[in-house]
Amino acid sequence: xKLYITFLTxxxxxxxxxxxxxxxxxxxxxxxTNKNEDIEKTQKxxxxxxxxxxxxxxxxxxxxxxxxxxxxxFDKTKDINQLKNAEKVLxxxxxxxxxxxxxxxLSLAQxxxxxxxxxxxxxxxxxxxxxxxxxxxxxxxxxxxxxxLGKYDHAQAYLxxxxxxxxxxxxxxxxxxxxxxxELDKTIHNxxxxxxIADASNNPSLKTWxxxxxxxxxxxxxxxxxxxxxxxxxxxxxxxxxxxxxGIAWITYSYENNPEEALRILNSIPKENYSPDYYLLxxxxxxxxxxxxxKNKNLEMYWQSVNKAEYGGMYxxxxxxxxxxxxxxxxxxxxxxxxxxxxxxxxxxxxxxxYIYNLNGEPEKALKIIKDHVENKTYEPVAxxxxxxxxxxxxxQDKVMPIKKELLEASYELGPVTMRSVKAL
Numbered sequence: 001x002k003l004y005i006t007f008l009t010x011x012x013x014x015x016x017x018x019x020x021x022x023x024x025x026x027x028x029x030x031x032x033t034n035k036n037e038d039i040e041k042t043q044k045x046x047x048x049x050x051x052x053x054x055x056x057x058x059x060x061x062x063x064x065x066x067x068x069x070x071x072x073x074f075d076k077t078k079d080i081n082q083l084k085n086a087e088k089v090l091x092x093x094x095x096x097x098x099x100x101x102x103x104x105x106l107s108l109a110q111x112x113x114x115x116x117x118x119x120x121x122x123x124x125x126x127x128x129x130x131x132x133x134x135x136x137x138x139x140x141x142x143x144x145x146x147x148x149l150g151k152y153d154h155a156q157a158y159l160x161x162x163x164x165x166x167x168x169x170x171x172x173x174x175x176x177x178x179x180x181x182x183e184l185d186k187t188i189h190n191x192x193x194x195x196x197i198a199d200a201s202n203n204p205s206l207k208t209w210x211x212x213x214x215x216x217x218x219x220x221x222x223x224x225x226x227x228x229x230x231x232x233x234x235x236x237x238x239x240x241x242x243x244x245x246x247g248i249a250w251i252t253y254s255y256e257n258n259p260e261e262a263l264r265i266l267n268s269i270p271k272e273n274y275s276p277d278y279y280l281l282x283x284x285x286x287x288x289x290x291x292x293x294x295k296n297k298n299l300e301m302y303w304q305s306v307n308k309a310e311y312g313g314m315y316x317x318x319x320x321x322x323x324x325x326x327x328x329x330x331x332x333x334x335x336x337x338x339x340x341x342x343x344x345x346x347x348x349x350x351x352x353x354x355y356i357y358n359l360n361g362e363p364e365k366a367l368k369i370i371k372d373h374v375e376n377k378t379y380e381p382v383a384x385x386x387x388x389x390x391x392x393x394x395x396x397q398d399k400v401m402p403i404k405k406e407l408l409e410a411s412y413e414l415g416p417v418t419m420r421s422v423k424a425l
Contacts, residue, residue: 020256021225026232027248030239031268063093067107074114076240078275080310087111094124102128102135109141116314118148118344136162140169147176150346168197168206175217182379188217208237212244219247219412224255242273246281254415259285276306276315288416299326316340317352330360347378355386363393381410385418388425400425 070086073079090111094104105128112121122145128138139162146155159177164170175190191214198210215230228251234244245265253262262285266278279302286294303322306315316336324333337353350373358366370390374383388403404425411419 021228022248022252022256022261024261027235027245027265030235031245031265063089064104064107067093067111071111071114077272079272080308080314083111083114084310087115102131102138105131106137106141109145113141113144113148115312116316116343117312118145121145122149136167136169140173143173147180148344148346150344152180165193166197168194168201171197172210172213179217179220180379184217184221188214188221191217204237208234208241208244211237212241212247215244215247219251222412224251224412227251240273242269245269246278249281250415253285253288254412257416259289276302277318279305280318284415284417313339313343316343317349320352320356324356324359330356334360345373347374348380348383350374351378351380351383351386354390358386358390358393363390366390367394381407381413382418385414385422389421392425 067086067089070082070089074082074086087108090104090108094101094108097104105124109121109124109128112118112124121141125138125141125145128135129142132138139158143155143158143162146152146158155177159170159173162170162173171190171194175187175194178184178186178190191210195210195214198206201207211230211234215227215234218224218227218230228248231244231247231251234241238244245268249262249265252258252265263282266282266285269278279298283295283298283302286292286298299322306319317340320333320336320340323329323336333356334353337349337356341349341353343349350369354366354369354374357363357369367390370387374387378384384403385407388400388407391397391399391403404422407414407422407425408419411422414422
């Protein structure tokens, strides 16, 4: 069962269960937090601004406030309907705005990114660029979208256009670029510089986002203790931060070999903040325990939660793997994997498509995809695992062994279940 691991691509390298680094006293007090009050407060704020919007309203301030709050509610609840509501409001704002139209287009593009509608986001950001080609926020999102579309030359050009080592937005994108290039030391250096700016800002939300992302990169570097510390620091600022709790759960599961504690942490997260991928992680942990009943229960919960029209293609890659691995429905799995490639043609999405063709008994087709779109184009371990499996099926064992050696050092990211596949190479 390898469904969840791609959600954790930032949590990487060097698994070890000999040393326990987590302490329940650090985070137990945050597991019992009640999020309802926070959500209710946000909903009341939304009701206020929505009350000022009529069907024919041209109240841009109210529309913008409403759109922002819908996005906040999505962040808090993972309710896809909140993201779709935000889209409606933001589209209207962008349509009627006569002044600073690019700002509303930026918000709409960000909304599309959250929905994994990268092609739509690209069209919207092009409109914003036509209005304000030198606005740094436009270049920020242009970079983000280009990376998702696999247009790395374009992304590099946008990055150069905003170069400023004192700018938070530039530094976090430079870190992402260095991660793509496989230069982890530079990635962490730039994120640590961004952290200094975030700390000086005294903005709790900015600090929380920075700490969790830095925690991910520390995990990537095998600095699990530093990763853990920063997840805890995030909880100190935001006790309801589900992402930080999920990060700690992964440490207890993959690094400390304590799946029971990982499940306890995940089960403490209120269901109102359950994005579908939580069920995939719980299913993977159950699989590591050989608990087929719990695994199947969580896979069914995943499928029920994600099988909604509102999600569009957000979970195409994971649905494709689910259908191929668990249901043996390769025809539909290939359709979804190809849809994902069409939406964001990156080495990672191509590797998933190749993997499913390989499972479907089409190793030669899978190999062509790997050679054309994956080889020497990514450092992402899951893509390398799929690549090695395709090589093995095509009898290219000399190509498999170097990748296997590399992946054996990536056991922390890949987790116990996926390591079974690595060892079988």
